[in-house]
Amino acid sequence: MSQSALVDAVLHGGASVQRRAIAKAITLLESTRADHRAQADELLTALLPHTGKAFRLGISGVPGVGKSTFIEVLGLYLIEQGHRVAVLTIDPSSTVSGGSILGDKTRMEKLSVHERAYIRPSPSSGTLGGVAEKTREAMLVCEAAGYDVVIVETVGVGQSETAVAGMTDMFVLMQLPNAGDDLQAIKKGVMELADLVVINKADLDADAARRAQAQIMSAMRLFGLVNHAMGHAQAQGPDKQWHPQVIQLSALHGKGVAEFWAAVTQYQALQGANGRLAARRQHQALAWMWERIDAGLKQAFRQHPQVRELLPQLTREVAEGRLAASTAARNLLAAQDRRA
Amino acid sequence: MSQSALVDAVLHGGASVQRRAIAKAITLLESTRADHRAQADELLTALLPHTGKAFRLGISGVPGVGKSTFIEVLGLYLIEQGHRVAVLTIDPSSTVSGGSILGDKTRMEKLSVHERAYIRPSPSSGTLGGVAEKTREAMLVCEAAGYDVVIVETVGVGQSETAVAGMTDMFVLMQLPNAGDDLQAIKKGVMELADLVVINKADLDADAARRAQAQIMSAMRLFGLVNHAMGHAQAQGPDKQWHPQVIQLSALHGKGVAEFWAAVTQYQALQGANGRLAARRQHQALAWMWERIDAGLKQAFRQHPQVRELLPQLTREVAEGRLAASTAARNLLAAQDRRA
Numbered sequence: 001m002s003q004s005a006l007v008d009a010v011l012h013g014g015a016s017v018q019r020r021a022i023a024k025a026i027t028l029l030e031s032t033r034a035d036h037r038a039q040a041d042e043l044l045t046a047l048l049p050h051t052g053k054a055f056r057l058g059i060s061g062v063p064g065v066g067k068s069t070f071i072e073v074l075g076l077y078l079i080e081q082g083h084r085v086a087v088l089t090i091d092p093s094s095t096v097s098g099g100s101i102l103g104d105k106t107r108m109e110k111l112s113v114h115e116r117a118y119i120r121p122s123p124s125s126g127t128l129g130g131v132a133e134k135t136r137e138a139m140l141v142c143e144a145a146g147y148d149v150v151i152v153e154t155v156g157v158g159q160s161e162t163a164v165a166g167m168t169d170m171f172v173l174m175q176l177p178n179a180g181d182d183l184q185a186i187k188k189g190v191m192e193l194a195d196l197v198v199i200n201k202a203d204l205d206a207d208a209a210r211r212a213q214a215q216i217m218s219a220m221r222l223f224g225l226v227n228h229a230m231g232h233a234q235a236q237g238p239d240k241q242w243h244p245q246v247i248q249l250s251a252l253h254g255k256g257v258a259e260f261w262a263a264v265t266q267y268q269a270l271q272g273a274n275g276r277l278a279a280r281r282q283h284q285a286l287a288w289m290w291e292r293i294d295a296g297l298k299q300a301f302r303q304h305p306q307v308r309e310l311l312p313q314l315t316r317e318v319a320e321g322r323l324a325a326s327t328a329a330r331n332l333l334a335a336q337d338r339r340a
Numbered sequence: 341m342s343q344s345a346l347v348d349a350v351l352h353g354g355a356s357v358q359r360r361a362i363a364k365a366i367t368l369l370e371s372t373r374a375d376h377r378a379q380a381d382e383l384l385t386a387l388l389p390h391t392g393k394a395f396r397l398g399i400s401g402v403p404g405v406g407k408s409t410f411i412e413v414l415g416l417y418l419i420e421q422g423h424r425v426a427v428l429t430i431d432p433s434s435t436v437s438g439g440s441i442l443g444d445k446t447r448m449e450k451l452s453v454h455e456r457a458y459i460r461p462s463p464s465s466g467t468l469g470g471v472a473e474k475t476r477e478a479m480l481v482c483e484a485a486g487y488d489v490v491i492v493e494t495v496g497v498g499q500s501e502t503a504v505a506g507m508t509d510m511f512v513l514m515q516l517p518n519a520g521d522d523l524q525a526i527k528k529g530v531m532e533l534a535d536l537v538v539i540n541k542a543d544l545d546a547d548a549a550r551r552a553q554a555q556i557m558s559a560m561r562l563f564g565l566v567n568h569a570m571g572h573a574q575a576q577g578p579d580k581q582w583h584p585q586v587i588q589l590s591a592l593h594g595k596g597v598a599e600f601w602a603a604v605t606q607y608q609a610l611q612g613a614n615g616r617l618a619a620r621r622q623h624q625a626l627a628w629m630w631e632r633i634d635a636g637l638k639q640a641f642r643q644h645p646q647v648r649e650l651l652p653q654l655t656r657e658v659a660e661g662r663l664a665a666s667t668a669a670r671n672l673l674a675a676q677d678r679r680a
Contacts, residue, residue, distance in 0.1 A: 037670070044664040052661055104410030133666050140664065205666075222559065285658045285665045292669035297637040318625045321392055323627045324384040324480065326473050330377070332641075 001132035003039060007046045009086035010145050015115050020147050022118060026052060029137045030123055044137060052281070054086075054143040054150045055268060058164040060190070062156045063173030066200045070174065070251035071151055072108040072299065075117055077257050078149050084116045086150045088135050091122035092160040129295050132163040136288065137261065165193040166284055169277055170267050172196045175216065176250075177209040191216075192225060195244055196263055202248035203255065213246045222242055242270045306335040343413040345385045350485050352455060355455050362485050369477045370463050383479060384477060389483040392621070394426075394483040394490045395608060398504040400530070401514030402496045406540045410514065410591035412448040413426045413490055418489050419456045426482035426490045427451070428475050431462035432500040458482060469635050473501040476628065477505065483502060496530065506624055509617055510607050515550040517555065517588075531556075535584055536603055542588035543595065553586045560584055582610045592677050646675040 001009070001024070001155040007019030019202040025047075029040045061067050075085045087108070111117045120142075123134040126158055138152050152168055154160040173194040191197075197216055202209035220226045226243045245263060249256025266319060317323035341349070341364070341575035349361030365387075369380045401407050415425045427448070451457045463474040479490050492508055494500040505511040513534040531537075537556055560566045566583045585603060589596025611617040641647055650672060657663035 041664075041670060043665045044667055048662065048664055137664065137666060219562065222562075271364065279663070282659050285661065288665035289655070289658050289668050292666050293641065293672060294634065294638070296669060296673040297641055298634070301633065301637055315626065315629070318629050319622050321621070321625065322388065323387055324381075324477065325628035326477060326632050327381045327384055328629050330381060331637060332633060333636040 003042055003046075007043065010047060010141060011050055016063070019118065022141055025141045026134075026138045026306070030134050037207050040137075044140060045158060047140060050144040051140045052143065053149045054139075055171075055264070056139065056168040057149065057151045057264065058168035058171040058173070059151060059153045059174065060156050060161045061200075062176075065156075065174045065176055066251050067155075067174060068107040068152055070198075070200060070257075071153060071248075072111045073251050073254050074260065075108070075111040075151070075157065076114070077261065079114060079116045081261075083149045084110070084118075084147045086118040086120070086139070086147035087111070087314055088120050088138055088150065088152045088254050089122040090128075090131055090135050090152065090154040090164055091158050092128055092131075092155065092157050101111055118145075118147060127295070128159055128163060129291060132160075132290075133292060136167050161190050161193060164301060166287060169271075169280065170195045170264060172198055174198045174200050175212065177201055177205050177212050195242065195267060197244065197246040198260065199246065199248045200251055203250040209248045213248055216246045217243065220246070240270055241276065242267045253314055301332075301336055302338045307332055310335050343382055343386075347383065349601055350481060351390060353485075356649045358485055359458065362481055366460060366474075366478045369481070370474050378478075387480060391480045391483040394479075394488045395604070396479065396508040396510075397489065397491045397604065398508035398511040398657065399491060399493045400496050400501045400504060400511070401540075402516075402595065405496075405516055406591050407493055407495075407513045408447040408513060410538075410540060410589075410597075412451045413591050413594050414600065415448070415451040415457055415491070415596055416454070417594075417601065419454060420599075424456045424458075424487045425451070425490045426458045426460070426479070426487035428460050428478055428482070428490065428492045429462040430492065430494040430500050430504055432468055432471075432495065432497050432622050450543055458485075458487060467635070468499055468503060469631060472500075472507065473628075473632060476507050492500060494495060501530050501533060506627060509611075509620065510535045510545045510604060512538055514538045514540050515552065517541055517545050517552050521580075531560065536600075537584065537586040538600065539586065539588045540591055543590040543593055549588045553588055560586070577590060580609045580610055581614050581616065600612060641672075641676055644676045648673055650675050 001021075006021055006025060006028075009017050010025055013021050025043060028036055028043060031037065059067060059071065075087065078085050108119060112119045114124055120138055123131045125131075126134070135152060139152065142150055150168075152164050154164045155175075160173075161173075171193050173190060173196070175197060177199055197220075199209050199212050201215075217226070246290065247256065247259060247263060249260055251257070268277070270340075271280075301310070314323060314328040314332060316327050318328045341363075346361055346365060346368075349357050350365055353361050365383060368376055368383060371377065371380065392539075399411065399654075411427055415427065418425050432599075448459060452459045460478055463471045465471075466474070475492060482490055488510075492504050494504045495515075501513075511533050513530060513536070515537055517539055537560075539549050539552050539556075543607060557566070587599065587603060589597065589600055591597070606625065608617070642651070654663060654668040654672060658665050658668045
């Protein structure tokens with residue numbers, strides 16, 4: 001298939017043709033071959049004008065919190081409302097082991113076979129930065145194909161939550177009802193990323209869920225993530241803007257899903273009107289560009305023959321306190337300037 | 341003065357000779373001239389075997405918290421105990437304006453004229469990374485000259501606290517007694533860095549200070565920075581290690597300074613014995629090396645003629661969503677590879 005035929009099939013193909021074209025496009029984007037990469041960049045540039053119209057929703061939570069169940073219920077609800085839903089995954093374990101925390105084939109049985117849904121597992125190798133890049137690009141392909149809600153999910157492990165928050169319009173953190181009993185379980189850094197905290201399995205223990213909701217809310221206030229005076233109501237002032245909320249639901253029983261989506265819609269309306277959504281996307285795009293530049297510079301540095309020759313010894317000398325770190329850095333940078 | 345004479349004067353000079361040699365060495369290290377930089381690296385390498393024996397204490401707090409008063413009282417106390425004290429400063433405002441939050445000439449009047457103290461203000465220009473590098477290097481010069489307590493102070497603004505925690509053995513956060521009334525004032529990120537929190541001006545309002553102490557301690561517990569079961573006592577178990585504490589003092593009235601130093605000494609003993617101090621220094625040295633390498637790579641990238649030509653336009657296209665960030669990054673990296 002030619003490049004332009006592939007673009008056309010992604011943009012306008014009928015159900016099964018489009019689905020195959022998306023898979024083919026993403027496979028091309030994930031390829032590490034240099035000639036593929038050049039084609040992939042052309043493809044991305046051709047698709048880009050057709051992207052950006054979807055709502056990008058990030059969802060994170062520890063294993064067992066019920067992400068798959070929730071995303072399936074949410075996805076089916078959204079399809080019923082007329083949306084098309086893509087679900088992408090960033091699995092940080094895949095970058096280490098090639099294995100997969102999230103790769104369970106039985107996940108989202110109903111959603112995965114629905115013709116208005118597209119589910120793609122995590123790229124199965126590479127650094128987290130590389131995996132995140134592939135997922136961002138896959139997201140653009142899905143948007144060009146007309147999926148208007150893109151869900152990017154990850155487990156609450158490592159830096160993957162930062163990566164997901166950095167590519168989505170809204171970041172949702174899922175918690176279990178016992179979260180309030182042990183606030184240590186709520187990582188500060190992740191809390192700062194959360195636009196919405198969802199307490200799932202709220203039906204298991206209503207008291208615990210209520211307690212968790214109050215305690216997470218008070219922790220967010222304590223650390224200035226929400227306004228002191230702010231309850232669950234959103235600001236009514238002239239600078240109408242979203243403040244993080246904590247809500248309860250039960251994905252298994254389908255309870256609270258409509259309320260969840262109402263909160264998302266309110267977020268989108270407020271942050272769209274006040275310009276924060278557009279600013280967030282612009283910031284994300286530039287941060288992404290610099291992140292990839294940094295990664296590229298570092299990779300070229302580490303692969304440079306002179307650097308590879310010197311690095312082990314200088315690292316040892318710095319670690320043992322026999323060479324100043326700044327001197328070692330200057331020597332290594334100078335080594336890279338001497339072309340092999 | 342020859343390089344070896346300068347090294348000798350720093351290591352073994354009499355009071356005034358040594359003081360002039362330190363100043364001269366630090367000026368050399370701060371120079372941006374390439375030939376000076378080569379000499380500076382030689383100097384550092386010659387001094388390095390004589391460094392590492394000082395205790396490195398980082399102190400941070402907002403303007404008005406009483407850092408200067410505290411450091412003067414502490415410095416004089418330490419001199420009385422037989423120590424020699426160097427005080428270095430990282431002023432993040434100097435990297436923007438060349439001005440100085442901390443440059444007040446009337447600061448530490450008694451300490452600054454004491455022959456067993458050496459006080460050096462912040463390097464007055466450069467990026468924060470550059471300023472931090474100069475300060476690290478100045479610290480090594482002071483250590484080689486036999487100062488056995490090096491205090492690095494900064495104001496609680498921007499990233500300078502991370503920089504100071506990254507070059508010291510122990511990081512102390514100073515707070516006002518009303519801190520507990522508004523925990524938003526306590527930045528989460530900084531709290532994580534703190535090995536010890538000091539509530540200064542505790543004499544102003546004993547109730548407020550006690551409340552602040554309890555609330556900061558409970559916030560630290562809440563976020564898992566100290567063990568739930570842990571009071572103020574340190575661990576007695578087999579893995580004896582330091583847990584962050586919160587103490588009160590009044591620098592103005594010289595109250596609590598001996599207790600402060602006792603806590604520092606206990607920290608040093610525990611973390612020295614369990615190996616964490618050595619591990620921290622090794623980690624810092626390697627992180628410093630990579631931080632300088634990253635800065636150097638980024639600088640060379642931004643200064644490359646082809647990159648400078650392309651960057652403004654590609655940045656605009658990425659910001660406006662007309663070019664994928666990853667494509668822009670690849671184009672810019674490729675441009676750098678085409679030698680001008």
